[in-house]
Amino acid sequence: MTSTHRAPTEAVAGASSPVDAAVAVIGAGPVGLAAAARLLEQALEPVVFERGDRAGAAVASWGHVRLFSRWSELIDPAARRLLSGRGWVEPDADHYPTGAEWADEYLRPLAEALGDRVHYETTVTGVARKGRDRVVDSGREGQPFTVHVRHADGRTSRVTAGAVVDASGTWTHPNPLGSDGYPADGEHEPAIAARVSYRVPDVSAARDVARFGGRRTAVVGAGHSALTALVALATLAEQEPGTKAVWVLRRGAVGSAYGGGDADQLPARGALGLRARDAVAAGLVEVVTGFRTLAVEHVAEGSLALVSEEGRRIDGLDEVVGLTGFRPDHSIMAELRLRLDARLEAPLGLAPLIDPNVHSCGTVYPHGAGELAHDEQGVYVVGMKAYGRAPTFLALTGYEQVRSVAAALAGDHEAAARVELTLPETGVCGGAGLFDEPAVTRADADGEGAVGGCCAPAVPQLVRIGASTGSGGACGPVGC
Numbered sequence: 001m002t003s004t005h006r007a008p009t010e011a012v013a014g015a016s017s018p019v020d021a022a023v024a025v026i027g028a029g030p031v032g033l034a035a036a037a038r039l040l041e042q043a044l045e046p047v048v049f050e051r052g053d054r055a056g057a058a059v060a061s062w063g064h065v066r067l068f069s070r071w072s073e074l075i076d077p078a079a080r081r082l083l084s085g086r087g088w089v090e091p092d093a094d095h096y097p098t099g100a101e102w103a104d105e106y107l108r109p110l111a112e113a114l115g116d117r118v119h120y121e122t123t124v125t126g127v128a129r130k131g132r133d134r135v136v137d138s139g140r141e142g143q144p145f146t147v148h149v150r151h152a153d154g155r156t157s158r159v160t161a162g163a164v165v166d167a168s169g170t171w172t173h174p175n176p177l178g179s180d181g182y183p184a185d186g187e188h189e190p191a192i193a194a195r196v197s198y199r200v201p202d203v204s205a206a207r208d209v210a211r212f213g214g215r216r217t218a219v220v221g222a223g224h225s226a227l228t229a230l231v232a233l234a235t236l237a238e239q240e241p242g243t244k245a246v247w248v249l250r251r252g253a254v255g256s257a258y259g260g261g262d263a264d265q266l267p268a269r270g271a272l273g274l275r276a277r278d279a280v281a282a283g284l285v286e287v288v289t290g291f292r293t294l295a296v297e298h299v300a301e302g303s304l305a306l307v308s309e310e311g312r313r314i315d316g317l318d319e320v321v322g323l324t325g326f327r328p329d330h331s332i333m334a335e336l337r338l339r340l341d342a343r344l345e346a347p348l349g350l351a352p353l354i355d356p357n358v359h360s361c362g363t364v365y366p367h368g369a370g371e372l373a374h375d376e377q378g379v380y381v382v383g384m385k386a387y388g389r390a391p392t393f394l395a396l397t398g399y400e401q402v403r404s405v406a407a408a409l410a411g412d413h414e415a416a417a418r419v420e421l422t423l424p425e426t427g428v429c430g431g432a433g434l435f436d437e438p439a440v441t442r443a444d445a446d447g448e449g450a451v452g453g454c455c456a457p458a459v460p461q462l463v464r465i466g467a468s469t470g471s472g473g474a475c476g477p478v479g480c
């Protein structure tokens with residue numbers, strides 16, 4: 001943070017002040033590190049701020065979970081180029097790593113290759129235009145960004161940058177249990193909160209074996225993490241008799257929550273859904289549908305109960321695992337002028353492509369700097385956070401985002417607009433708990449889908465979009 005670079009004028013229109021870094025990247029997760037690798041290829045010097053004490057801190061938090069993506073879908077091309085020739089051994093392309101393997105075998109070597117550009121235990125607390133709060137127009141566009149950071153010892157400092165790429169993810173902001181988006185009554189009361197968690201149990205760890213073994217656990221949610229938790233608890237039941245799970249869904253029927261099954265273009269994810277279905281069939285998992293959580297109660301003999309908006313109860317619970325998705329926290333950008341969609345809290349140009357209210361299946365649309373742009377030029381929210389509350393993010397999409405963003409920041413608008421990407425269908429349908437009134441998905445209602453796997457047998461989609469065309473150019477298998 002001591003060297004002084006001058007940001008290219010393309011990075012921020014009209015910028016002329018000396019800055020500490022051409023581009024500040026927030027977060028050393030998969031997408032933040034890929035952004036840094038791409039920026040280097042564009043001759044833009046990045047500085048990366050990471051809250052954790054190592055790269056991939058969020059991924060490592062769910063390190064026991066096996067990904068549904070293969071290595072071939074988890075390595076950014078620019079990162080591969082940076083790593084090659086440094087003694088890095090690329091993992092087997094067809095293997096499905098755990099989160100821990102993704103962090104250890106790829107993210108940490110990548111961060112090491114980026115060297116002292118990555119600053120650990122450095123939390124970004126705010127970003128602004130230098131000397132200008134959100135209200136001030138005068139001279140705004142010509143000012144670099146000021147990035148406020150807090151260090152591990154509590155010291156604070158500020159760094160100037162010509163542009164900012166926010167890849168800080170959503171991991172620390174899980175959705176609460178309440179179906180209206182607020183915590184359910186009682187959820188945060190200490191005696192109850194100690195028995196409510198928001199992560200997939202690690203049944204290979206003694207701590208979680210003790211916590212969930214022989215107990216009855218409600219798993220709330222319909223996405224990949226909920227399926228993983230159900231399969232984990234069913235596995236634990238084999239060694240710890242009496243282990244039971246109750247799968248709590250807002251939607252009226254399980255239907256597409258099992259994913260795309262054999263037709264899922266992400267085979268590991270399809271297989272997970274089939275294993276969850278087997279666990280239900282074997283009686284290890286009880287299914288409760290049409291349940292909108294209102295309250296968590298502490299009842300007699302120390303058990304917990306979930307209470308729905310309609311007064312239905314699920315009694316006799318020992319633990320509750322909430323896996324209802326994540327939401328972004330944009331507070332660090334409060335002094336900038338972001339254009340965010342009112343539903344998803346995603347960039348306005350991206351939201352129509354990923355809104356699960358509109359797209360019944362979790363088809364992933366490639367997109368670039370155009371869709372991610374804000375009124376405030378030179379600032380981009382990318383990666384998991386760019387998807388806001390939408391449940392269908394894939395690392396592959398994030399890598400394409402930062403390829404385009406780095407090109408745009410370097411002033412290569414043609415390259416930024418030339419986004420070409422083959423993406424799979426994800427088999428995630430209404431993963432944020434949408435489609436909870438009808439028994440099945442919107443596609444089902446329209447007669448286009450089938451219960452138990454709304455995604456039609458998938459065909460890889462080569463989609464070309466123009467970064468400045470908004471949603472116009474991006475059409476996927478379920479529509480545009």
Ligand SMILES: Cc1cc2nc3c(=O)[nH]c(=O)nc-3n(C[C@H](O)[C@H](O)[C@H](O)COP(=O)(O)OP(=O)(O)OC[C@H]3O[C@@H](n4cnc5c(N)ncnc54)[C@H](O)[C@@H]3O)c2cc1C
Binds near residue numbers: 062066168169382384
């Ligand atoms: C259980 C689970 C399984 C998943 N499986 C897959 C899969 O199989 N395939 C797939 O493509 N995707 C999968 N995902 C999605 C996955 O999270 C993303 O692909 C990937 O982790 C997103 O990368 P990211 O860099 O956007 O965010 P993150 O991985 O969340 O990284 C963000 C980083 O920013 C840091 N940070 C946060 N706030 C600050 C701050 N204020 N200042 C500084 N640093 C900060 C965090 O510590 C973190 O290191 C899965 C997600 C989960 C939760």
